[in-house]
Amino acid sequence: MNNQPFFTLEQIDIVAAAVRARSSYQPKIALILGSGLGGLADSIEKPDLIPFNALPNWPQSTAPGHIGRLVIGKLENQAVMVMQGRIHFYEGYSMSEVTLPIRVMQRLGIEILIVTNAAGAINPEYSPGDLMLISDNLNLVGMMGFNPLIGPNLDQLGPRFPDVSQAYDRKLSEITRQAAREAEINLREGVYAGLSGPSFEGPADLRFLRAVGADAVGMSTVPEVIVARHGGTRVLGISGISNKANLDGNTPTSHEEVLEAGIHMVPKLEKILRIVLHKI
Ligand code: HPA
Numbered sequence: 001m002n003n004q005p006f007f008t009l010e011q012i013d014i015v016a017a018a019v020r021a022r023s024s025y026q027p028k029i030a031l032i033l034g035s036g037l038g039g040l041a042d043s044i045e046k047p048d049l050i051p052f053n054a055l056p057n058w059p060q061s062t063a064p065g066h067i068g069r070l071v072i073g074k075l076e077n078q079a080v081m082v083m084q085g086r087i088h089f090y091e092g093y094s095m096s097e098v099t100l101p102i103r104v105m106q107r108l109g110i111e112i113l114i115v116t117n118a119a120g121a122i123n124p125e126y127s128p129g130d131l132m133l134i135s136d137n138l139n140l141v142g143m144m145g146f147n148p149l150i151g152p153n154l155d156q157l158g159p160r161f162p163d164v165s166q167a168y169d170r171k172l173s174e175i176t177r178q179a180a181r182e183a184e185i186n187l188r189e190g191v192y193a194g195l196s197g198p199s200f201e202g203p204a205d206l207r208f209l210r211a212v213g214a215d216a217v218g219m220s221t222v223p224e225v226i227v228a229r230h231g232g233t234r235v236l237g238i239s240g241i242s243n244k245a246n247l248d249g250n251t252p253t254s255h256e257e258v259l260e261a262g263i264h265m266v267p268k269l270e271k272i273l274r275i276v277l278h279k280i
Contacts, residue, residue, distance in 0.1 A: 006096050006151035007103065011057060015100065016107040018055050023048035023072040027079035029280070030110045031273070032086050034117035034220065035065050036262015037240055040270050041084040047073035052085070059097045061085035065259045076277040081110065088220055089141065090198040095148040099227040106157060106231040112172065112280065113228045114236045116269065118258045119216035120200070120245035122209055123190055126216070128244065128261050131268055132188040133176055134168050134237030137222045138214055141196050148223040149230055158230035167225050172236040172280070179275035185268050190215025192239055194222030203249040210247070217245055236276070240265040
């Protein structure tokens with residue numbers, strides 16, 4: 001864990017140089033794979049594999065089901081940089097550490113970030129195994145004072161007060177709707193509530209989240225998206241619905257269940273993403 005709360009541009013560039021030293025690909029698209037969804041990285045052709053522990057200052061993935069490496073190669077003939085495993089706030093990292101990978105991506109020339117995650121369904125119409133296009137998010141952790149942009153602003157990357165009214169790119173979302181139609185996959189669409197975890201929500205938490213308009217809940221994504229938007233990176237977000245949130249208090253959620261559901265969603269997600277990559 002890093003004692004320094006904020007990264008300077010120089011520190012970010014050292015990490016970017018370390019990635020460049022280990023891969024000659026120059027991807028413009030990055031993909032973060034959420035819990036249980038890491039298997040999608042196996043489809044990357046001719047990959048350069050960079051373990052997170054080979055990169056200076058890069059936090060290690062400690063969550064079960066997150067391998068913790070960069071997989072850089074080709075998917076559908078596009079160069080892509082895949083984070084097989086992500087960094088979560090609940091692991092004890094600072095918000096700057098959680099979002100360091102996004103800063104590094106920006107310095108490497110990434111223009112589009114595709115974020116995926118596992119999420120619990122709050123919307124009663126959703127079932128485990130559904131995919132949900134993220135239309136917007138609730139930045140609950142940010143509202144509690146943990147916004148990843150707190151600290152000195154990196155003026156070279158973006159403004160002090162960035163607009164996030166269209167955090168999830170409308171064009172990329174439309175391409176994804178079309179892709180799902182072509183693949184004949186039912187794609188939900190809704191609001192993702194980002195909490196810190198690591199405890200799952202209680203029934204009162206979930207009633208609150210439902211009342212404020214959340215369709216799904218998870219422990220990631222929102223900080224990454226805010227930093228992506230700050231630096232002008234376009235974002236596409238897809239949640240894999242791994243479980244029904246425990247609104248009645250009688251159906252406890254487990255991480256094993258989340259990982260298991262993720263594995264079954266990988267083929268659907270891959271089908272959609274392959275079409276999306278063709279259309280981008
Ligand atoms: N709550 C929070 N995070 C999650 C859930 C959930 O029910 N499922 C997968 N990630």
